Amino acid sequence: YLDRLRQICDQNGILLVFDEVICGWGRMGANFGAQAFSVTPDLLTMAKALTNGAQPMGAVAARQSIYDAITDAGPERGIEFFHGYTYSAHPAACAAGLAMIDIFAKERLIERARAMSPYFADAVHSLSDLPCVVDIRSFGMLAAVELHPQGAPGSRGHEIQKRLYDSGVHLKSTGESLILAPPLVAERKHIDEIVGRLRTVLSEI
Template identity: 50%
Template sequence: MSHIAKSNLTQAQLDAHWMSYTGNRQFKKDPRIIVSAEGNYYTDLDGRKIFDGLSGLWTCGLGHSVPAINEAVAQQVKTLDYSPAFQFGHEKSFQLAEQISQFMPEGLNRIFFTGSGSESVDTALKIARAYWRKKGMGTKTKFIGRAKGYHGAGISGFSVGGIPANRTLYGQGLESYHLPHTQVAGNEFTKGMPDQGKEKAEELLNLIALHDASNIAAVIVEPMSGSGGVIIPPKGYLQRLREICDQHNILLIFDEVITAFGRMGAKTGSEAFGVTPDAITMAKQVTNGVIPMGAVAFKQEIYDTFMDTGGPEYMLEVPHGYTYSAHPIACAAGLASLGEIKKQGLIQRVNDMSPAWENSVHQLKGASDIVTDIRNYGFAAGITIAPVDNEPSKRPFQIAMEMWDKGYYVRYGADTIQLAPPFITEQSEIDSMINALGDTIKKHS
């Protein structure tokens, strides 16, 4: 059923927007237009309620149209709509930085604001290079990412990222190398952290031997690989990366754009998996997706290195930042979002509901022989779907579109269906979505 006739959009308007990470040709033949959102549901052009099975884009754990955030944003617009990001400040940025630091592991207490997760990654990588130059080790410029990793859409992010479809079109990026992913045979249908795969961390030693630690600035990984298919770290894997980085004087960066602020049933993925990196990138949940904002939390020693070598006090210690760094409206949204996470006890709620979520998701194991793997942790899950016609993405796309028609928004990416419901989701909503997904998958057997 085409929805073009129901939309007020003209064909010229549809054509004008070159949409991001979207099959533009297919979408513009039959646009999926969202008109409003409240709680755990979107409303489309037909007036249908669509359950938000991915929390926006891993962004809206509090649900949509949260009164406390709406009020904070409205008040901020009327009070201070913009403040220069360089050389001047406003109170809410300092208040929010302190609030964020309370969610971070001990010692990661210096917060640099950005406008998105992609900018957060770029900032972390730039600071890593600059840090080593400040330490007199300017040859440490290379980065190590991981296969199936996703670190945003900037040139640095695609360079350290490891999803082939996000890399091949653009040619040479920054000088980067990649660890193997940890989605290994034998771990299929594991509930939570798999037992096998820790040994994949040892590949870091081979990369260090080949390129030498004197040339490597940082290793960057997602604690849980989200866009790559919800890949859960094996037991001991992240700890081993930490050990190797310490032994070879390499910074360890966790990209927590998805995992920070509750998704894992903990304040951060670092807390959930028991490993403290040298820096954490974040975005998405910090404002509940209401206003674009990102940040990087750095450990004290990195910050102190720049302050101690900054020259005269009036000089810039780091010539880096963005027009929208610490935007007043984004800071207001961030303070309200983090305040609501605390007030409603949502991190504990995710932790408490995770076992039931896990059991519900793994009921799909027997739905069809095209379900070849299920992975989960916290309020996140990935279901791998067997390819058809040698096209790994075809079935997931078809399943996601049929789920939309049934009233459920789920994400398809490569060969997976990805799920990440809002933190406020009820068990009845989980059951409804999983039952609908099971029926849809069976249809494609």
């Protein structure tokens, strides 16, 4: 799919943008999803794990040709990619980002995520036997459990999210899909606990 999308964009002069705010920095078992799928976008957005959430920070990576087109059109010695945001390049956020990159390397978190991904996928997909489950999708250390809708759009997902929180598991619901994104330091026992509590709650509805 992504290979074909890359071809279509190239054939029609369209920029391909990957939003890797959630799936970047190891979540896919690679530095970025672009690398996991071997497809190079023209622009790539990132945030969240960039500072481990300790400081707000986002970034955009661009192909050299795009970077040159923007900077060459600007004033000589002007600020690159100037936006004028109040907190651009904030020292504390940049320090948190550098510390995060150092920890990722020292603790080999991307390799750890890649090794844990098959176990996580097997655990999450084991929930497919539950009557309330429509579909389960996963890649790397990210998964979605889609539920049969009931009532107003998103109401069932929201109700399950609240019940899970009361049981000690916090996750996000998007519509009727429950999003699972465990920490990259999670061990098998943590995966078992998350999926076990999820099964208990889903079995009660």
